[in-house]
Amino acid sequence: MAEKLLEVKQLKKHFKTGKGMLHAVDGIDFHILKGETLGLVGESGCGKSTVGRLLLRLLEATSGSIEFEGKDIQSLNKKELKEFRKECQMVFQDPFSSLDPRMSIMDIIGEPLEIHGITKSRKEKEKKVKELMDYSGIARRYVNTYPHELDGGRRQRVGIARALALNPKLLILDEPVSALDVSMQAQILNLFKDLQNEFGLTYLFIAHDLAVVEYVSDRIAVMYMGKVMELSDYDRIMHAPSHPYTKALVSAIPIPSLDKKGERIILEGDVPSPINPDPYCRFYGRCRERQKICKEQETHLREVETGRLVNCLLR
Ligand SMILES: Nc1ncnc2c1ncn2[C@@H]1O[C@H](COP(=O)(O)OP(=O)(O)OP(=O)(O)O)[C@@H](O)[C@H]1O
Numbered sequence: 208m209a210e211k212l213l214e215v216k217q218l219k220k221h222f223k224t225g226k227g228m229l230h231a232v233d234g235i236d237f238h239i240l241k242g243e244t245l246g247l248v249g250e251s252g253c254g255k256s257t258v259g260r261l262l263l264r265l266l267e268a269t270s271g272s273i274e275f276e277g278k279d280i281q282s283l284n285k286k287e288l289k290e291f292r293k294e295c296q297m298v299f300q301d302p303f304s305s306l307d308p309r310m311s312i313m314d315i316i317g318e319p320l321e322i323h324g325i326t327k328s329r330k331e332k333e334k335k336v337k338e339l340m341d342y343s344g345i346a347r348r349y350v351n352t353y354p355h356e357l358d359g360g361r362r363q364r365v366g367i368a369r370a371l372a373l374n375p376k377l378l379i380l381d382e383p384v385s386a387l388d389v390s391m392q393a394q395i396l397n398l399f400k401d402l403q404n405e406f407g408l409t410y411l412f413i414a415h416d417l418a419v420v421e422y423v424s425d426r427i428a429v430m431y432m433g434k435v436m437e438l439s440d441y442d443r444i445m446h447a448p449s450h451p452y453t454k455a456l457v458s459a460i461p462i463p464s465l466d467k468k469g470e471r472i473i474l475e476g477d478v479p480s481p482i483n484p485d486p487y488c489r490f491y492g493r494c495r496e497r498q499k500i501c502k503e504q505e506t507h508l509r510e511v512e513t514g515r516l517v518n519c520l521l522r
């Protein structure tokens with residue numbers, strides 16, 4: 208069995224707000240094996256990007272642990288953190304706002320090489336940047352252009368080339384195709400697959416839509432209001448979802464090949480507030496299967512069958 212590259216235990220991030228404590232990430236557990244893609248899916252505001260930022264230590268956790276190659280990244284000193292930042296990179300949703308408009312493509316992709324002292328001369332940097340452009344499928348003739356001169360797909364390829372510059376092990380892809388049109392999405396998803404095969408990369412692929420992650424993920428974690436509701440392999444999530452929330456998400460995917468039985472489940476009720484949430488199941492107010500007990504006891508993610516974790520008292 209493949210080794211774990213990353214493991215998160217009881218990770219929490221609470222933000223103090225004027226109205227109370229906002230539980231953005233509220234005690235989540237998962238691991239990612241070397242070379243796999245874990246999809247992280249859930250509606251807007253459920254805490255996905257906060258998880259990504261915690262993993263890169265762009266945010267400090269409220270509590271919990273994050274182990275990368277067996278070492279808690281929260282205990283790294285400055286030098287170790289710099290090394291860790293090489294190994295773990297992020298690709299953002301909006302390739303326009305995440306790229307500095309005043310920098311040329313050469314300088315955007317080359318900047319991390321310079322910061323980390325990987326290339327020693329202009330010539331060496333140019334050579335490496337052009338190689339990275341080849342890998343990312345962006346023609347070398349764009350090397351001296353600026354982000355606004357490129358279409359969305361090429362801009363995202365620049366973001367990817369930059370993320371690859373330091374030879375990372377883990378890429379956190381935060382909605383990397385959400386801003387692109389459908390045909391471009393497919394091309395970029397293919398690129399991620401090719402790069403994974405070529406370099407043995409490990410991905411955390413964040414999306415609000417199951418239809419996007421289904422194409423690339425080995426396993427999928429479904430998040431709802433700061434909690435993981437279900438975590439399993441792609442097949443079971445898509446073809447036999449267990450948690451009522453996963454069932455609703457799957458039923459909403461417009462993919463004929465999924466051979467779906469049953470009707471589309473419309474989620475009723477409002478998303479509850481993440482500020483000072485009730486201690487019982489977060490999904491209670493919208494759940495079709497809820498019982499009295501669901502409001503009386505806390506739920507936890509637990510293994511209900513081998514390789515399938517579900518956060519529901521009724522499973
Ligand atoms: N710095 C912050 N201060 C206070 N609240 C924050 C902060 N960052 C995020 N939040 C809140 O934490 C919750 C989770 O936000 P997050 O951005 O992680 O969600 P998301 O799942 O990535 O959503 P989206 O799909 O919209 O990107 C939201 O309620 C958000 O308003």
Ligand SMILES: [Mg+2]
Nearest residue numbers: 255256257381
């Ligand atoms: Mg987000």
